[in-house]
Amino acid sequence: MAYDNNEKKMESIYSKRIRAGKRRTYFFDVRATRGNDYYLTITESRKRFNDNGYDRHKIFLYKEDFNKFIKALTEAVDHVKTQLMPDFDFDAFNHDDVEGMEGEIDEVAAEVEIPNTDTAPSASSSSSTEEVDKW
The missing domain is CATH 3.10.450.700 (Nuclear Transport Factor 2; Chain: A,)
Incomplete structure (x- = not known):
């Protein structure tokens, strides 16, 4: 204590x-x-x-x-x-608040490879996706 x-x-x-x-x-x-x-x-x-x-x-x-x-x-x-x-x-509000968290996201992004969300995830990016999900 x-x-x-x-x-x-x-x-x-x-x-x-x-x-x-x-x-x-x-x-x-x-x-x-x-x-x-x-x-x-x-x-x-x-x-x-x-x-x-x-x-x-x-x-x-x-x-x-x-x-x-x-x-x-x-x-x-x-x-x-x-x-x-x-x-x-x-349900439109079932998302994490990303606005105002740019500094926190940048710190984490520097440590974890974030997959490209513009394309469908490939088998090779599944481990990166799992890392992101752990946040």
Whole structure:
């Protein structure tokens, strides 16, 4: 565990980041209690418009509420998709946020051979494709 100013900081055991637009990022972090129990923190981080830092909002979700939370979230999302916006193409947003990540992509591209996407993949480029999929 990390210590900062003699205060115990809880480290993430697992973390997943989701970029949502240019100014928002969501973090899903699994953390452990002192008694080796686990809970989830969900953090929304929004860049301030004046580029002076971030606003963060955090939810703590404990194991006894996981199933209720997932059920309620699924029901709410399904209601929007089926009742309120049935004609909207939600699948159009099933892609990674590439905009704003040019520096990260350039760093990875320097280390991994990226196959040419203008042509169909050949058998020789399958290992390169697998490398890219590991990102």
